[in-house]
Amino acid sequence: MQAKGRWLIADRPVTQLHRLLAEVVVVLWVLMSCPTMVCAEWQAFSVADGLAHLQVNAIAEDPSGELWVGSPAGASHYDGVSWTTHTDADGLAGDDVKAIVTASSGDLWFATESGVSRYNGASWTIYT
Numbered sequence: 001m002q003a004k005g006r007w008l009i010a011d012r013p014v015t016q017l018h019r020l021l022a023e024v025v026v027v028l029w030v031l032m033s034c035p036t037m038v039c040a041e042w043q044a045f046s047v048a049d050g051l052a053h054l055q056v057n058a059i060a061e062d063p064s065g066e067l068w069v070g071s072p073a074g075a076s077h078y079d080g081v082s083w084t085t086h087t088d089a090d091g092l093a094g095d096d097v098k099a100i101v102t103a104s105s106g107d108l109w110f111a112t113e114s115g116v117s118r119y120n121g122a123s124w125t126i127y128t
Contacts, residue, residue: 050084066079074097
């Protein structure tokens with residue numbers, strides 16, 4: 001696992017990650033103003049909390065420390081309070097998000113089954 005900002009993200013192949021998350025939709029390790037993992041707590045999210053889908057294909061952190069989760073139903077964004085889901089209606093090339101990468105510019109890149117989308121924090125650009 002690698003620590004990136006506030007989030008601890010597992011470096012595992014998607015198939016192992018799916019097995020790990022079979023019962024618990026997404027488990028996030030939230031570091032509570034602590035330099036070590038000793039004083040951290042678990043926080044779990046599900047579709048009822050606003051996550052787009054039970055299957056998680058990708059997890060990334062943006063430059064502001066907010067979390068993005070890719071699924072077959074779009075990209076869910078967690079701002080630390082609530083979830084917002086972005087779909088092809090919002091500018092994704094397709095709803096089935098396979099990977100998310102944060103560029104050094106701060107832009108987020110989303111690989112979907114239909115192409116690639118870039119999100120600059122305000123608008124989407126599709127590359128097919």
